[in-house]
Amino acid sequence: xxxxxxxxxxxxxxxxVFLPWILTRIFGLGIFRKGGNDGQxxxxxxxxxxxxxxxxxxxxxxxxxxxxxxxxxxxxxNQHPDIIRRIHEEGHQxxxxxxxxxxxxxxxxxxxxxxxxKKTSDIIEFITGIKPLxxxxxxxxxxxxxxxxxxxxxxxxxxxxxxxxxxxxSQNKLKGLLLRNIRKGSVIxxxxxxxxxxxxxxxxxxxxxxxxxxxxxVKQRGLHCVxxxxxxxxxxxx
Numbered sequence: 001x002x003x004x005x006x007x008x009x010x011x012x013x014x015x016x017v018f019l020p021w022i023l024t025r026i027f028g029l030g031i032f033r034k035g036g037n038d039g040q041x042x043x044x045x046x047x048x049x050x051x052x053x054x055x056x057x058x059x060x061x062x063x064x065x066x067x068x069x070x071x072x073x074x075x076x077x078n079q080h081p082d083i084i085r086r087i088h089e090e091g092h093q094x095x096x097x098x099x100x101x102x103x104x105x106x107x108x109x110x111x112x113x114x115x116x117x118k119k120t121s122d123i124i125e126f127i128t129g130i131k132p133l134x135x136x137x138x139x140x141x142x143x144x145x146x147x148x149x150x151x152x153x154x155x156x157x158x159x160x161x162x163x164x165x166x167x168x169x170s171q172n173k174l175k176g177l178l179l180r181n182i183r184k185g186s187v188i189x190x191x192x193x194x195x196x197x198x199x200x201x202x203x204x205x206x207x208x209x210x211x212x213x214x215x216x217x218v219k220q221r222g223l224h225c226v227x228x229x230x231x232x233x234x235x236x237x238x
Contacts, residue, residue, distance in 0.1 A: 035185035074099035074120030095134035175210035
C-alpha cells in the first residue's frame with residue numbers, strides 16, 4: 001500500500017509538474033513564445049507595476065514611440081491603479097502575472113485559477129474596463145491545469161531572457177546581450193520591478209539605461225516593436 005501511494009504521488013508530480021514543463025519549454029506546445037520573420041519584436045515587462053520605475057519606463061517607451069506588454073501582479077495593480085490606468089491609456093497591453101509572485105508548481109488548480117488568475121483579471125478589468133486575455137505565470141512555470149485553462153487566456157512565455165534582474169548583469173552587459181540576440185520575432189522578457197526574491201532592487205534603473213540605447217538600435221535595424229496581441233494576430237494570419 002505504501003509503495004502504491006508513493007507511485008501515485010510520483011505519477012501526480014510527473015503529470016502535474018514535469019510533463020507541462022517538457023511540453024511548453026522544450027516543444028513550445030500550448031504557449032506563444034516567438035513571432036514570425038516579418039521584422040516584429042515584442043518587449044514585455046514582468047513583476048510590476050512599480051511606483052518608482054514603471055512611470056519612468058512608460059516615459060522611455062513614449063520617447064521612442066514604442067508599445068509594449070506588461071504582465072502585472074494583481075496585488076500591485078490593486079495598490080497602484082493609477083499606474084495601471086496610465087499603462088492602458090498610453091496604448092500598452094496589460095496581461096496577468098498571478099496575484100503574487102508564486103510559482104504554479106506549488107499551487108493546486110483552484111488556487112491558481114481563483115486566487116491568482118481570476119482575481120488579477122478582475123482587478124485589471126475593473127481599472128481599465130478591458131478583460132486581459134494573456135497570461136504569463138511567474139518564472140514561466142506551468143502546471144497541467146494551466147494548459148487546460150488556456151482556452152480563456154493565451155499563455156505567453158518568451159524567446160529571450162537576458163537576466164536583467166541579476167546583480168551581476170550591468171547595464172553594459174545587458175545592452176550587449178540585447179543587441180547581440182534580438183532578432184526578428186523576438187519576445188524579450190524584462191522587469192520593471194526589482195522586488196522579487198533574488199532580484200537586484202535597482203535592476204530596473206540599469207535596465208532602462210540599456211533599453212534607451214537598444215530601442216534606438218532596433219529602430220535603425222528596421223525592427224518594429226509591437227504588443228503581444230499584435231504579434232500573435234500576425235502569426236495567426238501567416
